[in-house]
Amino acid sequence: MTAPPPPTPYLRVDLDRLRRNVRRTADWAAQHGVALRPHVKTHKSPEIARLQLAEGAAGISVATLGEAEVFVQHGCDDLFVAYPVHVDERSAERLRSLAERARVAIGVDSVDAAARAGLHLAPYGVEVLVEVDSGHHRTGCPPEEAGAVAVAAAHAGLTVRGVFTFPGHSYAPDGGRAAAAAGEARALTTARAAVEQEGLEVPVVSGGSTPSLADLDTGVLTEARPGVYVFGDAQQWELGAMPPESVALTCRATVVSLAGGRVVLDAGSKALGADRAAYSTGAGRLLDHPDARIVQLSEHHAVVDLAGAPLPRLGDQLDVVPNHCCSAVNLADDLWVEEDDALRPWPVAARGRNG
């Protein structure tokens, strides 16, 4: 189905670029003997998950049970909820229902959580991976404690699939990416050894973020879970992890004001997201004006410094590269996919499924 474009601001996907991005990372994984389990929180789109699986992805990663439910409904049959899900009566019921239709694993990062997961889930085939902290200091136990958590899970009757981490500190400029990848390799090596020391096998050692892919120690990891690589965004561009030529997602915006000499677009934080990392040079970039910056962002306005480029006219449309594609996608009901000069909507089927 093709359709006329919606009113701006709306998200466009360049399908050629998207396919190239999916294939490039699939090829990288195949070359390095690493299973690719892409994180679909980035796109929340069953169509894009299908592209990834068709190119050889081993399964998908999701962040929430709500996302898992949507993707199972759309036929995905191997999902890792890469999150320390709090298992209580209600979430256990949802997990059991998922496990009837798909291969499902969740994260655990403490002895308590492992015991609790076992109590509710042991007979139902839900597996666990132990999450370890590799330097991002968010969730995840210290790597040397992974053995104790794995033992608790095994004692509670769960199958321990392995260990995982998210090297979120790879979102750093300059040498930060390589340092994060090294920290990730160290943490996962320690965690693996700690689990094996308890006499348990570790079939899966899972890590990887888009910025750290190039520096990943493929001798350590058996599985990678990048998400953002399908689209790219201004963060990847500014980190040097993906060039603007690979950016497959933009927000089409209209020039609504030139008053006072300012160029103002109708794409605000409600379309782009308000993410602004410490290293970001603005609130978003323009695909066709690499020197331009969004210098002020409100809910429905982006004030652009065009860096000396000729002023557009009122009503002109420009393509904005959001700082963080995951946030922009999570604001939209549809992605408008461009192929052969036609547009068609792909639903962001798991949008808002945060719980």
Next chain:
Amino acid sequence: MTAPPPPTPYLRVDLDRLRRNVRRTADWAAQHGVALRPHVKTHKSPEIARLQLAEGAAGISVATLGEAEVFVQHGCDDLFVAYPVHVDERSAERLRSLAERARVAIGVDSVDAAARAGLHLAPYGVEVLVEVDSGHHRTGCPPEEAGAVAVAAAHAGLTVRGVFTFPGHSYAPDGGRAAAAAGEARALTTARAAVEQEGLEVPVVSGGSTPSLADLDTGVLTEARPGVYVFGDAQQWELGAMPPESVALTCRATVVSLAGGRVVLDAGSKALGADRAAYSTGAGRLLDHPDARIVQLSEHHAVVDLAGAPLPRLGDQLDVVPNHCCSAVNLADDLWVEEDDALRPWPVAARGRNG
């Protein structure tokens, strides 16, 4: 209809507090002889718009034509699109359709935009207000140019209802709010005089943001358009514009990890929004722990510094106050409204209607 609470993270509304907030500002407007035209972009909820109208609001303000369409569908019959809408064939058709069912006005901030609006809309009863810049430096012409813009609109056959501004620079700590309110009064006084000098009447002088309400010059304004006052948020709390006792919107979140001594909640930027103003002390606050701060925010994680309060247990639920309520609401499909210990969902009917 009442319902069991959804999985966390989800947005809760304290209906008593919401009603008090609505009434307090309605009383303020009545006392000062200022018409209240609340900005519904904050809540996007027909139920809350009805509360505001029942308390005497003169009409509503919206940011987009999509929002206008939703609220007209729900019976609102007097809307101001407080935005310099780019009027072309498609948006004109939508505006004409709206004007058949409601009293509708839009913003214009240049002679070009005024002429273009007249070309498409003159015979259809859509009125205009001239937007002026009162120091926020976003959209809006310089106040002294308001006369020329108004004349262009009138010559193009449009009814000019008046002038308006948004003092967004009132979102500033310390003396910033009062300074912004003073700048707003100056700009609107200049703009009004500039329009009157052209022999045009100025029935409406519209301004006002939640932080600047207390300092508003009610001798200058005939209409105020605050939005955030219905809910409050961490920004208003930190600006000193609304106390935590007035915060009516929170995100209920679950403690999912205590690994490494960190308290991690499942409310991330996809539930709270990623807004973080320069004056913000963190990525969100906890309603029951005023000294606590969210010190790290990812899409599905909030790392909390509890400032010495006793550690919660895994699975405990806490109420997070988002930094910016408009952003949090725009991420949710429903608000869960609490009254008499029961919860019922109010749809965020205009969510995602950005264009």
